[in-house]
Amino acid sequence: MTGSTNVVVIGGGYAGVMAANRLTRRDDVTVTLVNPRPDFVHRVRLHQLVGGSDDAVVAYRDVLAEGVRLVVGSAARIDAEGRGVILADDGALGYDYLVYAVGSGSAEPGVPGAAGFAHPIATLEEARRLRPVVAAAPATAPVTVVGAGATGIETAAELAEQGRRVTLVCGGVLGPYLHPRARRSVAGRLAGLGATVLDGPGTKVVAVTGDAVRLADGRELPSEITVWTAGFGVPDLAVRSGLSTDAVGRLLTDETLTSVDDARIVAAGDSAAPSGLPLRMSCLNAMPLGARAADTVLSRLAGEQPEELRQSLYAQCLSLGRGAGVYQLADRSDVAVRLYVGGGPGARLKELACEGMTGHLTKEARKPGSFGLHRVPGGAARRRRLLRDRRAGEPSAGTQAAGRAA
Template sequence: MQHRIVVLGAGYTGATAAGRLARRLRPEDVTITLVNAEPDFVERVRLHQLAAGQSLTRRPLAGMFAGTGVDVTVGRVTGVDVDRRMVTVLDADDGTRELPYDTLVYALGSGRNDQGVPGVAEHAHEIASRPGALRLRERLAGLAAGQPVLVVGGGLTGLEAATEIAEARPDLDVALAARAGLGDWLSPKGRRHLRKVFDRLGITVHEHTEVTAVEAGRVTTADGRAVPAAVTVWTTGFAVHPIAKATSLEIAGTGQIVVDRTMRSVSHPDVYAIGDAALAMGPGNKPLRMSCASGVPSAWQAADAIAARLTGARVPTVPVRYFNQCISLGRREGLIQYVTADDRAVRAALTGRTAALYKELVCKGAAWGVAHPTLLPARRRPVVRRQEAPAAAVRTPA
């Protein structure tokens, strides 16, 4: 009987895991089903570009995984029963089906986090999803010259959104509100370059500003100020998909699934969680941040661990570490902040046009890796551990 692997979510992490599993395991031994709400792979790291009016390459999942042995199912996950080992999926025709699994890879990712601030859901736009980016795109296209656009959130997503919009629409009055100082986690060189770009693009920065309410046409800050905003873009972090909370999986206070070093659930050994959905510890015993930089290595780790356990091989545990933070600042500027293994900035940083090209290569490389799942070599071949051969071992390809 074939071992049934179901992967939930086809973002960077889920698609990467499915492709890597297809390379590591034989189709006669396993079935791999990849479930996603949309028929296309979405380059989430480019959604600020989509919102600013640019066109992105369409990447149908069916074409990407044709001939790989991965079965793509388009549908929205509405429930996961980890006791019955069953996933409930609602398809485009509102039909419900159940998918049984032997191993589940949970990669449903995250969306906007409103931080409990009143008015965000009703009046703010988000770019954590393709539909959200398209709604923002339409709204920005309808703005007249001089109207104010406020990006709330001074993290990587906020910086990229503010600069992309300001570059694409120099006729708008773009501002950014950050709870701390602008880029205060960066190196001195990184901070100087960031301010230089913001000044050149004419972006107003409200530093040390906490937004406490969002209304139509403005936001209110903790110190009682009203900041005008014909459009508010909310980028204050991410909240994980809520499905996991309704299961008996061990969940952290963040809503993430608690996993071990192999990305395996600590409460249900047949479930793996990767990317934003997982609470995994990185260097310095610090939780990995929600990002593509964490998600893709976690997908490699989970896929390699699953393949090793199914084939009776040694289970690899390669620590996920950071090397840099890649920030696009429009199409012509960028910032590559080099960091320690646990994601703390060091003095070195790459800036300007070279950094923009670097970031573009990183984005293209990530998309290429997902779109060509069978062309990448496996990171490590399993080594048979005869003393720990599993009861239902399968074979690894020659």
């Protein structure tokens, strides 16, 4: 390929920014980042925005390479045949390669009353709408947090630490990703903050009203504010564009993150489904996937065979208010192990992880190619084993259900 190569990256989250920054390694590549907001959303701090301890926003000038052109807007459709992105404002961008990194957001709750009375917080706009509601409510107002994944736990702890009457409704197990030892630590911290945790099969929410939450076992909980953190979905841009997706709507790719439909389209982050076996939705996975997607494009431009996906570093870190946290370690199959760090040290590790995410992006912006966590040995062999097991129809310990975590 001669002359300048135009690469459009759709989505300015952890994966998209990492990919855009890395693509500036070549002077003959023009990179355009399309994002609906003019600022970078630090999603792992959205629960802090709800609680009032952070705004969860970072200026793009701090994390995006100077050579990347930022277009504030939304993609309405991808014209793969014409190699173009049709924007919602009727504009269009041509591309030679496209990085699909549209991320994830709140899933449709599918529970009567939830859409009208519950507050999701998967996006900046949702968290910003909830913040004044929380601030205006008296401390005695009952708050129900639905969903006991990372977002639900962190939101419940953040509000309980402020002295609010919080009930965390798990709909199953508290912190399903966690090892039982870490789960007990989380439960102890929540209890110490005065939060009530309801877990077990009967705690599935079946209805939400303006002042209550009804559970499958018949209990009705008073709830002046209901926060909905149960489940994440992905934008339907790939579906609307006629591209192959999995059942959730993530773009189907091979192990180099290349679309199964078009070699000029690669995917990264929560919206990617490599070989139909997506990684756990998390910031931990998003940035390595962004780097891998960029490397796939750069390899093709250099006339080289792109490397296949490998991912071998896994963990989950939770803040439990400002004073405590849990850093849960995991094996190379992304299964939690007994080892975790809790309490004050866990909170400090969580804060270091949050700062490290933007730090990685900033470093990649200033020195493209410096990020290397996606190249840690071991991940490729694990993926091959998972794929063999999947093709053989055998369950594998390493297969993960989608669930957003830090």
